[in-house]
Amino acid sequence: MGIQARKPHNPKFLFHDSSVFADVDERQIASAIKLAKATSEEHGFQYICCLNSDKVPTNLLEPELMVSDYVRLELKDKPDGACLFGFRF
Numbered sequence: 001m002g003i004q005a006r007k008p009h010n011p012k013f014l015f016h017d018s019s020v021f022a023d024v025d026e027r028q029i030a031s032a033i034k035l036a037k038a039t040s041e042e043h044g045f046q047y048i049c050c051l052n053s054d055k056v057p058t059n060l061l062e063p064e065l066m067v068s069d070y071v072r073l074e075l076k077d078k079p080d081g082a083c084l085f086g087f088r089f
Helices: 026-043
Strands: 013-016 046-049
Touching (some): 026 046
8 A cells, every 4th residue: 555655646545344354363463453554654544444343452452552542433233222323213
């Protein structure tokens, strides 16, 4: 992404679905998160990744890289007030 971030008309973000981390060791996930943070800061783009909470290796991340500080949207399987994504059925 570093090379792409320098090109004009680039959307300035990289998105990964949770499937990119399927069957990946938690140490590798932690390394990938650290690398994504460093690379995105160096080249000025936003890294967006969808992860299930049980796949986040919180025990392997430094305090300044706690993923919970960067969560912008959290989807749950138990809707609040019997609604799903804000819609009541």
